[in-house]
Amino acid sequence: MGARIIDGKALSAQVRGQVAERVRALKAQGVTPGLAVVLVGEDPASQVYVRNKAAACTAAGMHSRVIPLGADTPEGELLDVIETLNADPAIHGILVQLPLPGHIDTGLVIETISAAKDVDGFHVSNAGLLMTGRPLFRPCTPYGVMKMLESENVPLRGAEAVIIGASNIVGKPMAMLLLAAGATVTLCNSKTRDLASQTRRADVLVVATGRPGIVTGDMIKPGAVVIDVGINRLDSGKLVGDVAFDSAAEVASAITPVPGGVGPMTIAMLLVNTIEAAERTLPGASG
Numbered sequence: 562m563g564a565r566i567i568d569g570k571a572l573s574a575q576v577r578g579q580v581a582e583r584v585r586a587l588k589a590q591g592v593t594p595g596l597a598v599v600l601v602g603e604d605p606a607s608q609v610y611v612r613n614k615a616a617a618c619t620a621a622g623m624h625s626r627v628i629p630l631g632a633d634t635p636e637g638e639l640l641d642v643i644e645t646l647n648a649d650p651a652i653h654g655i656l657v658q659l660p661l662p663g664h665i666d667t668g669l670v671i672e673t674i675s676a677a678k679d680v681d682g683f684h685v686s687n688a689g690l691l692m693t694g695r696p697l698f699r700p701c702t703p704y705g706v707m708k709m710l711e712s713e714n715v716p717l718r719g720a721e722a723v724i725i726g727a728s729n730i731v732g733k734p735m736a737m738l739l740l741a742a743g744a745t746v747t748l749c750n751s752k753t754r755d756l757a758s759q760t761r762r763a764d765v766l767v768v769a770t771g772r773p774g775i776v777t778g779d780m781i782k783p784g785a786v787v788i789d790v791g792i793n794r795l796d797s798g799k800l801v802g803d804v805a806f807d808s809a810a811e812v813a814s815a816i817t818p819v820p821g822g823v824g825p826m827t828i829a830m831l832l833v834n835t836i837e838a839a840e841r842t843l844p845g846a847s848g
């Protein structure tokens with residue numbers, strides 16, 4: 562095993578510590594940053610995530626409000642809840658936990674969140690701002706990946722970056738952030754022919770497919786940096802990523818583990834986005 566393990570847990574603790582300092586400074590100016598998390602339905606995994614997000618908020622000194630709604634909540638009722646949060650000055654960030662039940666139009670829900678409180682960065686306006694190089698909120702998972710690459714001093718200018726997975730939540734914003742950092746970006750999807758011929762060119766390989774073991778060591782260029790965004794729970798109960806960790810770690814120079822990699826960074830960057838949203842409400846703040 563040659564690869565350095567990129568410790569997302571340790572880096573997230575460092576980021577959350579920096580957020581806590583900014584929270585103290587903001588509170589001294591009379592503003593307590595607040596995050597509202599809306600959870601529709603009783604999915605146990607989602608409940609755990611939401612609880613973790615709320616706990617991280619509280620630990621950083623922020624105000625957190627969890628709004629649990631029944632699985633059969635009508636779409637209009639959810640939109641009303643969002644409108645109320647949009648107008649609430651104690652709430653600076655709004656996150657509606659995804660996925661939503663099938664009877665609810667996810668796009669409509671996201672577009673109803675005020676773009677200035679959209680700490681997930683999923684609103685079309687925030688996606689457009691990111692794409693045009695003027696980001697307001699960077700989506701938390703790709704933002705966390707950039708933080709990890711930065712902390713490892715991974716050179717990105719002129720690097721070959723290959724991303725597997727082209728979702729609006731991870732793959733596409735990841736491509737925009739890597740592009741902005743000067744990488745040559747390849748965005749692969751489920752129809753990509755000969756995936757290995759793409760991944761073997763990668764200096765930086767980001768894998769976000771939800772398919773355990775889709776990337777194996779033989780698909781990795783020696784010395785590449787491998788970022789595993791996947792979180793898959795096996796029947797055994799074990800949590801694994803999308804990358805076959807042991808074989809990949811033989812070849813890569815650095816790799817993120819699952820758990821303890823990208824996941825904790827996602828939560829840390831949610832706090833960063835929330836503190837930024839709150840700081841922007843200060844008189845004289847720009848953007």
Ligand SMILES: Nc1nc(=O)c2c([nH]1)NC[C@@H]1CN(c3ccc(C(=O)N[C@@H](CCC(=O)O)C(=O)O)cc3)C=[N+]21
Nearest residue numbers: 610656657658659660681701820821822824825827828
């Ligand atoms: N609007 C919205 N925004 C999200 O950011 C969002 C969402 N919906 N829906 C669900 C996904 C998933 N997600 C995770 C965040 C942290 C961990 C995390 O911290 N994972 C730990 C392990 C947790 C465990 O043990 O299950 C780790 O990787 O070490 C995982 C998953 C945010 N999501």
